[in-house]
Amino acid sequence: MNFPERFSNLPEYAFPRLRSLLDVHAPGGDVVHMTIGEPQHDFPAxxxxxxxxxxxxxxxxxxxxxxxxxxxxxxxxxxxxxxxxxxxxxxxxxxxxxxxxxxxxxxxxxxxxxxxxxxxxxxxxxxxxxxxxxxxxxxxxxxxxxxxxxxxxxxxxxxxxxxxxxxxxxxxxxxxxxxxxxxxxxxxxxxxxxxxxxxxxxxxxxxxxxxxxxxxxxxxxxxxxxxxxxxxxxxxxxxxxxxxxxxxxxxxxxxxxxxxxxxxxxxxxxxxxxxxxxxxxxxxxxxxxxDEHVVENRALYQEKYRVADEVFSGTPGYQGPAAGFFLWLAVPDGEEAAIKLWTKTGVRVLPGAYLSRTVNDSNPGQGYIRVAMVAPKQEMQRGLIQLRDCLYG
Structure with missing residues (x-):
């Protein structure tokens, strides 16, 4: 049976690819999910x-x-x-x-x-x-x-x-x-x-x-x-x-x-x-x-920005986001960093290369990990501290 070729060069979607990378290893601690940008704050009741x-x-x-x-x-x-x-x-x-x-x-x-x-x-x-x-x-x-x-x-x-x-x-x-x-x-x-x-x-x-x-x-x-x-x-x-x-x-x-x-x-x-x-x-x-609930929600993320800035204060190359709820953190290699972080701490992040395409032998996401700041603040803070100490300590 013939199938269309137009999708044949698309890489595997990021999250199945991440599961293949990490799930063969046991987590090194209590799991903190920081991969998917799925908001966890309360919506209006x-x-x-x-x-x-x-x-x-x-x-x-x-x-x-x-x-x-x-x-x-x-x-x-x-x-x-x-x-x-x-x-x-x-x-x-x-x-x-x-x-x-x-x-x-x-x-x-x-x-x-x-x-x-x-x-x-x-x-x-x-x-x-x-x-x-x-x-x-x-x-x-x-x-x-x-x-x-x-x-x-x-x-x-x-x-x-x-x-x-x-x-x-x-x-x-x-x-x-x-x-x-x-x-x-x-x-x-x-x-x-x-x-x-x-x-x-x-x-x-x-x-x-x-x-x-x-x-x-x-x-x-x-x-x-x-x-x-x-x-x-x-x-x-x-x-x-x-x-x-x-x-x-x-x-x-x-x-x-x-x-x-x-x-x-x-x-x-x-x-x-x-x-x-x-x-x-x-x-x-x-x-x-x-709009009222939007202002309240934004204030929660602004507090998370402050937490991230404090956790990574003095970390070479750290740059907090101007907007959104992801950290884009520089590492030598995104996959290696994600595996190390998962096996040593249980913190789960996404290699940046999974969001990028290699062009002319260069992938602009290769030296990054994406970290979603969607978990409750204390859990997120714990995950960021573990990440910092594991990858930058």
């Missing part, structure tokens, strides 16, 4: 009541693009957060988690050819793995651009040759960045939008960590596009309640962009999508409309 009050709607097929009330709540949040007005009826679609949107947007919007040639998709390296599989699915050429300390952990797409940029259909960008926590400032967004305008490609802005930061709210791609007077279809943004509101299991996200962009993504959803069940949409309506 009233969400349960909203779902229960609307449970009868489980008997209904969900509204495909999102209820009018949900779309209005999202539009209200975009206005409050970014001072940008979007039409909820034509410029937003609710998502069953942003991974769905980041994948299906490529399916809906990437052309078969660009200037008569195979299109390219620009991807930061390291990256969220869905960017690569979406690229493979549309038979585009992935172009991995290293995001390292030298360039502020953000990809320098302007450094690419003109022939690559002229074939570019999509550029993925994650800000705040997973895994490094780097933030694209207004200047970065302005330069990237200008580059996209010059070479006529779309920007897919993955902003799922936008509400977890130290002091200053990260600028948004949509507001930068509005300031630049860019083509309304140029920038598409993706957001989620997973990190903002500690609700990864609710699967409420959204995509927002130009009317033609959203029309095409909605059309694909009509045939191939899985909309959010109605009681969950009703809950999401309330959550997107409420």
């Amino acid at each position: 009233w969400i349960i009541d909203v779902i229960a009050e609307n449970a009868a709607e489980f008997r209904r097929y969900p509204t495909n693009e999102g209820t009018p009330e949900l779309l209005a709540a999202i539009a209200g949040w975009i206005s409050r957060r970014y001072d940008v007005s979007v039409d909820p009826a034509t410029q937003i679609m609710a998502l069953n988690g942003t991974r769905e949107g980041l994948y299906n947007a490529a399916m809906a919007l990437c052309p078969e050819t660009k200037n008569g040639k195979q299109p390219t998709v620009l991807i930061p390296n390291p990256f969220y793995q869905v960017y690569a599989v979406a690229t493979a699915s549309v038979s585009a050429e992935p172009v991995f651009v290293s995001a390292t300390a030298k360039n502020g952990h953000l990809p320098d797409y302007a450094s690419l040759p003109d022939d690559v940029l002229d074939r570019a259909a999509i550029a993925y960008i994650c800000s705040p960045a997973n895994p490094q926590g780097a933030v694209a400032d207004e200047s970065y967004w302005a330069d990237l939008i200008a580059l996209a305008e010059k070479h006529d490609f779309r920007i897919f802005a993955d902003e799922c960590y936008s509400e977890i930061y130290r002091d200053t709210p990260p600028p948004g791609a949509l507001s930068a596009a509005a300031k630049a007077g860019a083509d309304p279809e140029r920038v598409t943004i993706f957001h989620s309640l997973s990190k903002r509101s500690n609700l990864p299991g609710l699967r409420s996200g959204f995509v927002a962009g130009g009317p033609e962009t959203i029309k095409r993504i909605r059309q694909l959803r009509n045939y191939a999508g899985a909309p959010l069940p109605m009681p969950l949409q009703r809950a999401a309506e309330k959550v997107w409309a409420d």
